[in-house]
Amino acid sequence: MNAREKKSPGDRRGGIIATATEMFVKNGYAGTSMAQLAKACGIQKASFYHHFASKDDLFIACVTExxxxxxxxxxxxxxxxxxxxxxxxxxxxxxxxxxxxxxxxxxxxxxxxxxxxxxxxxxxxxxxxxxxxxxxxxxxxxxxxxxxxxxxxxxxxxxxxxxxxxxxxxxxxxxxxxxxxxxxxxxxxxxxxxxxxxxxxxxxxx
CATH class of the missing domain: 1.10.357 (Tetracycline Repressor; domain 2)
Structure with missing residues (x-):
């Protein structure tokens, strides 16, 4: 993938779920903040909410998807x-x-x-x-x-x-x-x- 190519929404969502899963396992649910998750995923916190409305929604996605x-x-x-x-x-x-x-x-x-x-x-x-x-x-x-x-x-x-x-x-x-x-x-x-x-x-x- 070159610098001009962008990940599809599905790729981005999957990447966020994979990263968040690792962080939840390491730090626990309460010990993982949306700010930490956004930083680990390489996106702005405000942009994070375009993918998941809340940390609860993200955790549910990690568990089910x-x-x-x-x-x-x-x-x-x-x-x-x-x-x-x-x-x-x-x-x-x-x-x-x-x-x-x-x-x-x-x-x-x-x-x-x-x-x-x-x-x-x-x-x-x-x-x-x-x-x-x-x-x-x-x-x-x-x-x-x-x-x-x-x-x-x-x-x-x-x-x-x-x-x-x-x-x-x-x-x-x-x-x-x-x-x-x-x-x-x-x-x-x-x-x-x-x-x-x-x-x-x-x-x-x-």
């Missing part, structure tokens, strides 16, 4: 005829660990819990735009496997709890103790993912 790619991964897995049903579930679980535990967007989970009481729109938007779609996409993968005979039928309320509970707990734990020098010794993501995945596959096995 940041997960869009994660939902698309699950949807695309279902359509991939080259993969078996167990392979789709395996990739789905690994994707959830990457999104919820490792990615900057996933690391916003503690802040969602922190601000949802005073900003109910955050919790509602998070559930509407991510959790509901995520649960639906995962359920579709399992239903396909049940229909093909690869999996046994599941109570999806229990199944979703068994899938997401350990992942969210790990994400919150790693953020709670993020300053530990031996964080990976206490909460080894890869090892826990492998053990969790094995348990899920045992649960699904016909």
């Amino acid at each position: 940041g997960y869009a790619d994660a939902v698309n991964v699950l949807i695309e897995l279902r359509a991939d005829a080259s993969l078996s049903d167990p392979e789709k579930i395996e990739r789905a679980i690994r994707s959830l660990y990457e999104t919820i535990v490792v990615s900057p967007t996933g690391r916003l989970s503690p802040l969602v819990a922190e601000v949802s009481r005073t900003m109910p729109s955050v919790a509602k938007g998070f559930h509407r735009d991510y959790i509901a779609h995520q649960r639906s996409a995962l359920a579709d993968l399992v239903r396909d496997g049940v229909e093909s005979g690869s999996f046994k039928a599941q109570d999806f309320d229990i199944f979703h709890h068994l899938v997401f509970g350990p992942i969210v707990t790990l994400s919150l734990s790693r953020e709670m103790f993020a300053d530990f020098d031996d964080l990976d010794d206490h909460f080894p993501v890869q090892k826990l993912c492998e053990g969790h995945l094995a348990s899920i596959m045992d649960l699904l096995a016909p």
